[in-house]
Amino acid sequence: MKVRYSYLAQQFADCEDLWQELRAFVPTGDFTLGKPLREFERRFADLIGTKHAIGVNSGTDALKLPLKALGLGPGDEVITTANTFVATVGAICEIGAKPVFVDCNDTFCMDVSLLERAITPRTKAIMPVHFTGYMTDMNALMPIAQKHGLPIVEDACQSILGAIDGRKAGTWGNAGAFSLHPLKNLNVWSDGGVITTNDDKLAEELNLLRNHGLAGRDTVVRMGYNSRLDTLQAVVGNWLIPKAVDISEARIANAAHYDKHLGALKQIRIPPRIANMRMVYHLYIVFAEDRDALLKHCIDAGIEAKVHYPVPIYRQPALDFLGHKEGDFTVTDRHTHEIITFPCDQHLSQEEMDYVIETVRSFYAKS
Ligand SMILES: *Cc1c(COP(=O)(O)O)cnc(C)c1O
Secondary structure, three states: OOEOOOOHHHHOOOOHHHHHHHHHHHHHOOOOOOHHHHHHHHHHHHHHOOOEEEEEOOHHHHHHHHHHHOOOOOOOEEEEEOOOOHHHHHHHHHOOOEEEEEOEOOOOOEOHHHOHHHOOOOEEEEOOEOHHHOOOOHHHHHHHHHHOOOOEEEEOOOOOOOEEOOEEOOOOOOEEEEEOOOOOOOOOOOOOEEEEEOOHHHHHHHHHHOEOOEOOOOOEOOOOOEOEOOHHHHHHHHHHHHHHHHHHHHHHHHHHHHHHHHOOOOOEEOOOOOOOEEOOOOOEEEEEOOHHHHHHHHHHOOEOOEOOOOOOHHHOHHHHHHOOOOOOOHHHHHHHHHEEEEOOOOOOOHHHHHHHHHHHHHHHHHO
């Protein structure tokens, strides 16, 4: 049996209703900052529970623009986590700021107990990453940020509809960043991103920044960016928004099935499942004994298992200039040897999941 990682062929195999909407949209020519985009932004804000949602051209820009709008630039430090997708750190570097790392815990998010010692007089923002569908412990993080007067930009790109105590990812900080990349839980047919905020002033600034700093047609009040979410992609987004909750529910159910059966194996450790947290399993990761051999066994058996990531961002060659070396973030380093990611998406069948479970079981039974 083959268990594929990408489900995109299935997700959009049957979407005649979406094609009809696209066919109706194209002749309007309303391609930039069009009506479907405004609709999408309203509905996205309602979905997450913020006052504003601003569509931008990627999740990376959804991180970058709030930093810019908050006044950050060269010489400033932004605190984030030692293991995340490159885009988090890319956004910080793009505005000329310096990424400062904090180690993760076994939820793959920032170990907030280590945050305060990373704060310096140059720290100007905190960018917690709600990685893999977990959330950073925001109840612990918020008071520290407040005490130091630091704004928060949440990287919620992997955790749409994740929540702590019912309060969703992207509603805690000054701004939240989401990605609509094809491989994210709420995905469009290209790149795309959304910024959420409850702050009217920040929303106004972000609306300017994403559209060249143009206030009206002829006045440039800021030097901004061309970072609009394509209205065509907003049509796709509008089609997906009603499905978003079901998508996350399906992933949660799949993860529970895996947890039950993989967790029964003594060589597999399930990461902590936190009672007051809604985890949405953008990635389904467990800790595995003899991980490299297990990974090979799964791939040989046709299962597209992965490692997120074999080399964490803090040790990537592009960041050599920061002077880090292996051992600087010990939990993140340990994870690189233990973690394995299995497909967990909403299109996975029961048979495919059971095949994954059986393949893992047979690996440990043999060894
Ligand atoms: C996907 C992702 C982003 C943004 O990526 P884009 O491809 O620019 O949309 C940022 N942070 C994390 C953790 C991500 O997974």
